[in-house]
Amino acid sequence: MSDITRHHTGQRMSQIVTHNGTIYLAGQVGEKxxxxxxxxxxxxxxxEKLLAEAxxxxxxxxQCTxxxxxxxxxxEMNEVWDAWVPEGHAPARACGEAKLAHPxxxxxxxxxxxG
Incomplete structure (x- = not known):
């Protein structure tokens, strides 16, 4: 069985979970x-910081959702995203509308x- 490693773990979630060389990040939000x-x-x-830590x-x-x-x-979001993604390294991606945790x-x- 492969190890599962968790970082910045609280009652509700971990910010980083790694398994079999794959890194899963919790959903990241900005300042309200x-x-x-x-x-x-x-x-x-x-x-970037969480990936570096992992x-x-x-x-x-x-992949990015x-x-x-x-x-x-x-x-407006894509303008920032497009400038951030390293050329030639665009991940599989989906984008949708959802009611987020805070208005x-x-x-x-x-x-x-x-990894």
């Missing part, structure tokens, strides 16, 4: 009330990466 662009930058900064980086992202509170923010949140990123 910021613009979708600012929240996206904040989320992606958190993703021994990976943005070139190793396998993005939840927007309002699909009207799709273009002030505009975007949430869920990342799976290779």
């Amino acid at each position: 009330g910021d613009s979708v662009a600012d929240q996206t930058r904040s989320c992606l900064s958190k993703v 021994g990976s980086d943005t070139t190793r992202i396998l 993005i939840w927007l509170a309002d699909m009207a923010d799709f273009a 002030e949140l505009k975007v949430e990123f869920l990342i799976t990466a290779a």
Whole structure:
């Protein structure tokens, strides 16, 4: 049986879970009330730090699911995303609209990466 490693674990969730060389990050959100662009930058900064802690980086992202509170923010979020993703390393990705945990949140990123 393969080991499962958890980091920054609380009662509800772990920020990082690794298994069989795959890294799973908890959903990352930005600061409440910021613009979708600012929240996206904040989320992606958190993703970078968590991936580094797990021994990976943005070139190793396998899949990303993005939840927007309002699909009207799709273009603004993509502008930040497109500048952030390393050229030639775009992951499989899906984006949809969802009611997020707090009304002030505009975007949430869920990342799976290779170790």
